[in-house]
Amino acid sequence: MxxxxxxxxxxxxxxxxxxxxxxxxxxxxxxxxxxxxxxxxxxxxxxxxxxxxxxxxxxxxxxxxxxxxxxxxxxxxxxxxxxxxxxxxxxxxxxxxxxxxxxxxxxxxxxxxxxxxxxxxxxxxxxxxxxxxxxxxxxxxxxxxxxxxxxxxxxxxxxxxxxxxxxxxxxxxxxxxxxxxxxxxxxxxxxxxxxxxxxxxxxxxxxxxxxxxxxxxxxxxxxxxxAPASLWVAGLLGMTNRLMATAKDSASVKIGDAIIRGNGTLTNGDDVIVVMDSEALKIGENGNEINSLKNSLHGRVTHSIFEGHKWRIMVETAGGRLTVLHGEQVEVNKEVVVSFERNHTFLYKQTEQVAPPFLVHNRM
Known part of the structure; x- marks a missing residue:
């Protein structure tokens, strides 16, 4: 029927x-x-x-x-x-x-x-x-x-x-x-x-x-x-990692000294929110895990929480705070590299008013 x-x-x-x-x-x-x-x-x-x-x-x-x-x-x-x-x-x-x-x-x-x-x-x-x-x-x-x-x-x-x-x-x-x-x-x-x-x-x-x-x-x-159609959809689906960035071209942004590429339609100079899923992020101590298909950001661990099967690691970066699900505890204040695939990175212009719980973690 x-x-x-x-x-x-x-x-x-x-x-x-x-x-x-x-x-x-x-x-x-x-x-x-x-x-x-x-x-x-x-x-x-x-x-x-x-x-x-x-x-x-x-x-x-x-x-x-x-x-x-x-x-x-x-x-x-x-x-x-x-x-x-x-x-x-x-x-x-x-x-x-x-x-x-x-x-x-x-x-x-x-x-x-x-x-x-x-x-x-x-x-x-x-x-x-x-x-x-x-x-x-x-x-x-x-x-x-x-x-x-x-x-x-x-x-x-x-x-x-x-x-x-x-x-x-x-x-x-x-x-x-x-x-x-x-x-x-x-x-x-x-x-x-x-x-x-x-x-x-x-x-x-x-x-x-x-x-x-x-x-x-x-x-x-x-x-x-x-391919979440909007920042609102990404939030509804639980993609709570949000970083502030500035567009370089139609599909890349700058966060600190790093160039991040992803899925989006931007104009050079746009204020941008970069969205990622916690489960798509990986933590490493150097750049060995990084390849041409991945983005990477340097950051510092600020907190870690044990959740039974994995640790939830909070990492402060130039664009704001990231939350990463990781197999092991990482010491607070440790310098790490967070990597994530470009096709799991979503770029949205900061034109949409998004109510809680879809919050952007501002730079501390």
């Missing part, structure tokens, strides 16, 4: 929560809507579900209009299942009754229900919880029941509103991988909302970056990671 969103807008008292959004989800495709709180992603999902009307544009399922300013097809007639962030479980029903309520209404035979139950209960770690009520479950368990309920009828279009947000870290890591595998195995078309880039990477065929109700970037996980 394909989903077409065409020039859709939602207005609340002159505030455009969703503003002229257009995209398509192809049959069997998983699209993640990624953005911070208040960007309009849940509102957009609710319009697809039929829980919110729209003020402009239209929504189609396989070419059939299900929402427009003049018509909203009721949710129960859309053939869409949804996993809510707040679970929305029936409090008077057991886990099994909640999960298979839809199957019962659709009169699915008992053998098929038993096969589905065995598969979902093993996948979602629900064995032993069959006869419990929602009030007897933890938040994470309730969320898993909600996911199982949505999957039990094998929907052709599934909406997921922050489906893993209430799971603990380890279970969230396991579940995003298993959910990605399961949706693809079932061939389910899915529209997924999250604020977590790692969850979007794991689940999505394409990621739609939503900013203040408008599309900032739309592409595959690889495309948005390797």
């Amino acid at each position: 394909s989903l077409q969103i065409q020039n859709v807008s939602k207005i609340f008292k002159q505030f455009r929560a969703v503003n002229d959004v257009s995209f398509t989800v192809e049959p069997g495709e998983i699209v993640s809507i990624l953005g911070p709180s208040g960007c309009g992603k849940s509102t957009l999902l609710q319009m697809v579900a039929g829980l919110q009307s729209l003020d402009e544009g239209e929504i189609r399922l396989d070419g059939k209009i299900i929402s427009s300013p003049n018509m909203t097809l009721p949710p129960e007639k859309r053939g869409i299942n949804m996993v809510f962030q707040d679970y929305a479980l029936w409090p008077h029903m057991t886990v099994v009754q909640n999960i298979f309520y839809g199957s019962k209404i659709r009169k699915v035979n008992k053998q098929e229900q038993a096969e589905t139950k065995n598969f979902l209960f093993n996948l979602l770690q629900l064995n032993g919880l069959e006869n419990r009520y929602p009030s007897e479950l933890s938040g994470g368990q309730q969320q898993r029941v909600a996911i199982a309920r949505a999957l039990s009828t094998k929907p052709t279009l599934l909406l997921l509103d922050e489906p893993l947000s209430n799971l603990d870290m380890q279970l969230r890591f396991e579940m995003r991988n298993e959910l990605s595998y399961l949706l693809r195995k079932l061939g389910t078309t899915a529209l997924h909302v999250t604020h977590d880039p790692l969850e979007a990477y794991a689940l999505a065929d394409r990621i739609l970056m939503l900013r203040e109700g408008q599309i900032e970037q739309y592409g595959t996980p690889m495309e948005v990671r390797q």
Whole structure:
């Protein structure tokens, strides 16, 4: 089942929560809507579900209009299942009754229900919880029941509103991988909302970056990671290393005495913010690791933090502070060389106002 969103807008008292959004989800495709709180992603999902009307544009399922300013097809007639962030479980029903309520209404035979139950209960770690009520479950368990309920009828279009947000870290890591595998195995078309880039990477065929109700970037996980369309997108994806620089030409800048090359479209003399991912940086004590495909900066270690598997090393450079993930502790005040590949270096003009947490580390 394909989903077409065409020039859709939602207005609340002159505030455009969703503003002229257009995209398509192809049959069997998983699209993640990624953005911070208040960007309009849940509102957009609710319009697809039929829980919110729209003020402009239209929504189609396989070419059939299900929402427009003049018509909203009721949710129960859309053939869409949804996993809510707040679970929305029936409090008077057991886990099994909640999960298979839809199957019962659709009169699915008992053998098929038993096969589905065995598969979902093993996948979602629900064995032993069959006869419990929602009030007897933890938040994470309730969320898993909600996911199982949505999957039990094998929907052709599934909406997921922050489906893993209430799971603990380890279970969230396991579940995003298993959910990605399961949706693809079932061939389910899915529209997924999250604020977590790692969850979007794991689940999505394409990621739609939503900013203040408008599309900032739309592409595959690889495309948005390797070429963030803006400084805002880079910040949303967790690229928090920011250095101040001055442009020399269209794709290079000067930081202190070093020339840094990367991806950007600049003009000589522009004030520039250089963005890098902590995991793309390497620390060395000399220039031996540096080659023609890498940039390098000299700096001084100011602090180090042990994070279990690696050390987070803070290095002060001529352009500001860098944070590097490194395999070993490095002594404070040690002079080091930080190297990083040019194709993982992003150059943005200082023309964009970026709110916290997308902060630039100014030179100390």
